[in-house]
Amino acid sequence: QDAPTLRFSAVFSDQDIRAGMMGQFADAVRDIATIEPYYGGTLFRQGTELVALQRGNLEMGNIAPQDISNQIPEWSLLTSAYLFRDAEHLRAFFESEVGEEFKQMAEDQLGIHILGPTYFGARQVGLRIDKEIQTPADMEGVRLRMPGGDAWQFLGSAIGANPTPMDYAEVYTGLQTGAIDGQDNPLPNVQNMKFYEVMDQIVLTSHLIGYDLLVISSDAWNAMSAEDQEAFQAAASEAINWSQAEHIAMEEQLIGEFEAAGLKIYEPDQDAFRAYAQEQYLNSDISASWPEGALEAINAL
Amino acid sequence: MIFLDPFFLCIVSILALAILGLPIGLSMIAGSILYLFMSGLDMGIAAEQFLNRMYSNYIILAVPLFILAAEFMNTGSLSDRLLAWCNAVVGRFRGGLAQVNVLQSMVFAGMSGSAIADAAGTGKMIYSLMTRDGKYPASFAAALTASSAVIGPIIPPSIPMVLYALVSDASIGYLFLGGIVPGAIMGVSLAIIVYFKARTNDFPVEDPVPLRELPRITWTSLPALMMPVVLLFCIYSGITTPTEAAAVAAAYALIISIVLYRSISLKSFYRSLVTSSKTTVSIGMLIAGALVLNYVVTVENIPATLSVILTEWNLDPVAFLIFVNVVLLLLGCMLEGTAIILIIVPVLVPSAAALGIDLVHFGVVVVINVMIGLITPPYGMLLFVMQSISRAKLRHIVGDTLPFLGALLVALMLFTFVPDTVLWLPRMFGYQG
Amino acid sequence: MSGLLRIGRWLAARAENILALMLGAMFALFILQIVFRYGLRMQSGWAYELSAVLWVWIVLFGTTFVLRSRDDVRLDIIYSAVSSRTRRIMTVITAVALVALFGLALPAIIDYVLFMKVEKTAYLKFRYDYVYSIFIVFTVVTMARYIWRAGVAVWGKQADDEIEGPAK
Ligand code: NA
Numbered sequence A: 001q002d003a004p005t006l007r008f009s010a011v012f013s014d015q016d017i018r019a020g021m022m023g024q025f026a027d028a029v030r031d032i033a034t035i036e037p038y039y040g041g042t043l044f045r046q047g048t049e050l051v052a053l054q055r056g057n058l059e060m061g062n063i064a065p066q067d068i069s070n071q072i073p074e075w076s077l078l079t080s081a082y083l084f085r086d087a088e089h090l091r092a093f094f095e096s097e098v099g100e101e102f103k104q105m106a107e108d109q110l111g112i113h114i115l116g117p118t119y120f121g122a123r124q125v126g127l128r129i130d131k132e133i134q135t136p137a138d139m140e141g142v143r144l145r146m147p148g149g150d151a152w153q154f155l156g157s158a159i160g161a162n163p164t165p166m167d168y169a170e171v172y173t174g175l176q177t178g179a180i181d182g183q184d185n186p187l188p189n190v191q192n193m194k195f196y197e198v199m200d201q202i203v204l205t206s207h208l209i210g211y212d213l214l215v216i217s218s219d220a221w222n223a224m225s226a227e228d229q230e231a232f233q234a235a236a237s238e239a240i241n242w243s244q245a246e247h248i249a250m251e252e253q254l255i256g257e258f259e260a261a262g263l264k265i266y267e268p269d270q271d272a273f274r275a276y277a278q279e280q281y282l283n284s285d286i287s288a289s290w291p292e293g294a295l296e297a298i299n300a301l
Numbered sequence B: 001m002i003f004l005d006p007f008f009l010c011i012v013s014i015l016a017l018a019i020l021g022l023p024i025g026l027s028m029i030a031g032s033i034l035y036l037f038m039s040g041l042d043m044g045i046a047a048e049q050f051l052n053r054m055y056s057n058y059i060i061l062a063v064p065l066f067i068l069a070a071e072f073m074n075t076g077s078l079s080d081r082l083l084a085w086c087n088a089v090v091g092r093f094r095g096g097l098a099q100v101n102v103l104q105s106m107v108f109a110g111m112s113g114s115a116i117a118d119a120a121g122t123g124k125m126i127y128s129l130m131t132r133d134g135k136y137p138a139s140f141a142a143a144l145t146a147s148s149a150v151i152g153p154i155i156p157p158s159i160p161m162v163l164y165a166l167v168s169d170a171s172i173g174y175l176f177l178g179g180i181v182p183g184a185i186m187g188v189s190l191a192i193i194v195y196f197k198a199r200t201n202d203f204p205v206e207d208p209v210p211l212r213e214l215p216r217i218t219w220t221s222l223p224a225l226m227m228p229v230v231l232l233f234c235i236y237s238g239i240t241t242p243t244e245a246a247a248v249a250a251a252y253a254l255i256i257s258i259v260l261y262r263s264i265s266l267k268s269f270y271r272s273l274v275t276s277s278k279t280t281v282s283i284g285m286l287i288a289g290a291l292v293l294n295y296v297v298t299v300e301n302i303p304a305t306l307s308v309i310l311t312e313w314n315l316d317p318v319a320f321l322i323f324v325n326v327v328l329l330l331l332g333c334m335l336e337g338t339a340i341i342l343i344i345v346p347v348l349v350p351s352a353a354a355l356g357i358d359l360v361h362f363g364v365v366v367v368i369n370v371m372i373g374l375i376t377p378p379y380g381m382l383l384f385v386m387q388s389i390s391r392a393k394l395r396h397i398v399g400d401t402l403p404f405l406g407a408l409l410v411a412l413m414l415f416t417f418v419p420d421t422v423l424w425l426p427r428m429f430g431y432q433g
Numbered sequence C: 001m002s003g004l005l006r007i008g009r010w011l012a013a014r015a016e017n018i019l020a021l022m023l024g025a026m027f028a029l030f031i032l033q034i035v036f037r038y039g040l041r042m043q044s045g046w047a048y049e050l051s052a053v054l055w056v057w058i059v060l061f062g063t064t065f066v067l068r069s070r071d072d073v074r075l076d077i078i079y080s081a082v083s084s085r086t087r088r089i090m091t092v093i094t095a096v097a098l099v100a101l102f103g104l105a106l107p108a109i110i111d112y113v114l115f116m117k118v119e120k121t122a123y124l125k126f127r128y129d130y131v132y133s134i135f136i137v138f139t140v141v142t143m144a145r146y147i148w149r150a151g152v153a154v155w156g157k158q159a160d161d162e163i164e165g166p167a168k
């Protein structure tokens, strides 16, 4: 039997580190399957890949956890602020017992098999104003651009800001002209989109560990032999390891570059931010759907 | 067997259905369904791509808003004021009305998003002025009106540039800025041709509007003249996004018409909504059809394949741009402009980017190219519009268009080879590229 | 028959009202959004979301119920040049092709739209199967219209520019 062709769709461009990850992965599984990648959202628009997977129009994807939480409310826990401390913690979670439970929900309810989380950087607050930010109280009145949708807007208010939705492509001019005071994105995006040119400072809030999920449809997964599945998973983990290390190295390097470019970069009182954010979430309707004890289990990891 | 290849059949069926008279948008959807069926793919993709891509594209919403703005301009007599002003300024010269026609297009260009709207709206008015009492030959007036309307979508606002931004991710704001200098140069080049034509054919001079009248006429038409400035100010001061600026343009035209010119009634307001919603629907279907077909083009890996071929040809950026110019002008003879920007251009953008061509420069060149395609025979939408207005023979209109076409092509060469003509202004406003 | 025609005209006029109203609402929402964001510094993602829904509905509702044959963007170079008899033949060919292809895709289209019940819009929490349901209406009514057009082209007496569906 011929190796099956697996169509993979992602929003990131073919220049992205994660495209390199996919190239490496495709090479490693060449004997098991042919990966057919489509980058830049050309095959399916951002946010529509999950339904495409569910309907059999796609075999693999790089899915945002926010998209999964649209259909599985329990998953909104995994999109909340200050849940994961860093990429290591994130990986540990997905390999833990409680992580297995979440993966099983996706398998049962959506028909997708999760290969692992693809880290792309911690979200940091970047501002065009020179106000010093130490606690959530300092964020009061700051018009912070956040991605559209209630969940993202809530994240903005959970770190004390006044969140404003704006199209990603408009953010540069928004910062330049003062339509917004700041944005929150991982540092590699800040470099990609040249936001640093129109910002004064970066507050290392690390309020959300940015990650997507490398997934394969259960149909495609179950069609493989146990042996192939094992090799497939091993290749995925290895490619993810590489991409994660690249991102972490890049974040460190970028801090130096941005500082050299004249930006003020500092860490605020993380504990104050974490306490405030988790309290906001726990007091809202969002946390009503969180599985009992999951937050504590993750904190304990 | 190429004849049984799904992609081949898809393209053939689209062309056949369109030539047999099916609306182009529906033809593209039907052809894409045929492809999905023959490839054994989910035909629900036709709905999926149509709906998701129409629903979640923020900048696409500028299209209906610019259409609305242009309609308010016409209904609310802003267009008439501009015409009166143009006449007061250049009517006094030989071939004055012909010069008014050119100037009017440059000024109106700042309001309307589309060339067709320019030709069918104010173009129609000035055409009838020119041909009244047999002052100018009908075919010459029609040719000039069509040629000058080409400038409409080069000087902002511009629906074609919005569509280019959609397929290339280039910034609309900088594309708009990039069109201003080329649009002005194109206007001047047409004016030069008119100047010589007027001398050899002894075209009439208009009764000059006394110069002392000029300040008053300028004053009353100032709000209309200020519209592009207001629009660009909104975008660059960060008050609004470019998409919202389209809404501001419409609101501005509406408010001026109501408050200053008192020329819009509730009834004519409603008529404008009806007219522009119909235009919105027909252009919207065209856009949606192209978005559905784009899925087929992506699955077939056409942009990557073309990029590989072009790399093998080892074209340098200049040769590539010439190649693009020739291809687009040829396509413009056969296809409609929106379809070219939405279907053909996305295939070219990756190659342009790979060659290090600036995507704002590329976009402006492409849009100018496509607009010139509107007056190149045999298929030129502007030629048809002017034929239906003038009832002159198409071949006479085409003949009179040739000198203008030549001038515009020379200008196009200039913008192609000297990127600074396009990029100078965007860079003044902070464009890095 | 004339009673039926009158009802048809009345419906067509109402469809036009609705279309114009939708565009007007979209325009108003944009203005509102600008005022909210920059004047009152409040967020108005819902206004944007509603205008995006309206945009999809304007295009599909308009093309289904309001647009007449002459409003469409088409390559009429040949269509307008040939004899009335040839044009009728062309109309029948395109109608048969369109009805066949749309009919072929209809089950999958319905399946997709119904599937979208699993997702909701980001702000107003509209179910996507409702938002997208207009596409099913578009597919079905367009098929009906083209069956009608083909029928008129074969058996009808009126001038072919006026060949139009019943809902017009
Ligand atoms: Na003109």
Ligand code: NA
Pocket: B108, B109, B110, B111, B112, B113, B114, B151, B152, B153, B154, B155, B156, B157, B158
């Ligand atoms: Na314009």
